[in-house]
Amino acid sequence: MATQSAEHTAPTTRSGGDEPVVAFHHVSLAFDEKVILKDVNFTLLRGHTKIILGASGAGKSLSLKILLGLLKADGGEVRVHGERVDQLSELEMMKVRTNIGMVFQEGALFDSLTVRENVGYRLYEETDTPLDEIDRRVEEVLGFVSLAEHIEKMPSELSGGQRRRVAIARAMCSKPEILLYDEATTGLDPITATTVDDEIIKLRDLENVSSIVVTHQLRDAFYVATRAAVRDPDGTIRIVNADPAKERETEFMMLRDGLIVFEGDAKALRESTDEYIRKFLS
């Protein structure tokens, strides 16, 4: 499947809906005296993308870990599909996690497993799905991220960008409705980062996935917010400029000192007069 940029705009593909798939209510977190999150409130609507910006140590990645139950917040409520998850046990969280995929910083691929085993990990290890069915799904998602020919390689044989794309393939393999990206493009060169951004856009627009993207790479954040993926009748996937309605489905949120200092779309962020935001954007 080829991926290419184009100048014409893509229409909004579907209605986002009003039902939040993720909701943070007054979430707080501190490590000893160091306050990370003070009173964080936000929601992610179905089919939308939330881009969380902020300086290093602002609590962006920890927000994702709280959402996934990898870390317990000190206070507040976290809801996924309306269900309160912040008080669930580890065993109960396992069920919630089946519907959430996460792409970790640096990929966090399992060193001792091949690309095939990494991508199909959840299906191979945690389900009774027939092996040939899993193999087909693994090949399908690796094709989606254009890495089908690397299926039998070990992670150490892949480049940084390829490892991130395998991580994306692993996160999407079991068809989760929510995908979390933790600094998925940090440390990559702009061209490779764009290939990763394209995968995020394709999953959002073609697979109907709601996403939270944590990054401090502004170029990638605006790229994801202002582009859309379309599939031509011949199956070719193209990345094109998103129309204004589509752009509004991607919301920015900026964290600073444990508080949300900005929430809005790409246009509002660009036009913000807040001194800190101007400095961050410059």
Add this chain to the structure above:
Amino acid sequence: MPEFVDAWLKRAVLEVQEYVRLCAAMFRGLVSPPFYRYDFVEQLDLVGVASLTVVLLTGFFTGAVLALQSGLTLDQFGARPVVGRLVSASMIKELGPVLTGLMLTGRVGSGIAAELGSMVVTDQINALRALGTDPIRKLVVPRVLAGVLMTPILTIIADFVGMVGGWIVARFQLQVATGLYWSSVSDALYMQDVWMGIIKPFALGFVIVSIACHVGLRTQGGTQGVGKATTVAVVAGSVAVIAVDFFVTRVLISLLY
């Protein structure tokens, strides 16, 4: 109480608490699904078969040097022919289990701590949890189970090659007849000794691997943290082997003799 003593005590209590929690989670993982059978078989190979060389060499030379040293002492009493008795009793009751335990701490404990520590600092443990896998069941249970099962087997092998090492020294250095040596070996063996030599390694295997898993999973601070975790796993594991050996021996003496 000085502040640093207070902080040290708190850290020590926290470590004990986390170790006990890990053990409790591990026992839950032993009796309830899911079970990761393939990982268990793989660990039997990594813990057991891969440790064979070091255990064989350690056992052999320990038995040999034991025969050499005890030969010198026994000569003073004209009791050189009973050298096999000393070698077998020492190897089976004490040196076999302890030295096998120490070797496994160095080889297996350090490896487990480094592997799990690397997985922690590269977010692979979090990735496992995010993918719906309990790291305790997937990583800890198979390793501990393999350690508990393979340590006694390796100990028995070390005991045997130790006695063979002792026989070679007795036969060719001390000029003790082969028949005399082996009859002396079996004369010294009582069932209580054999039981002690077999029961102790189960406890040692558990302690070595569970400590290594605990230390590995609590790794902090990148690659430097992995190095530190490896050192701590070997040091804590080695001390634990000696300490547990003492306490288990004390209990077994009161139960068996």
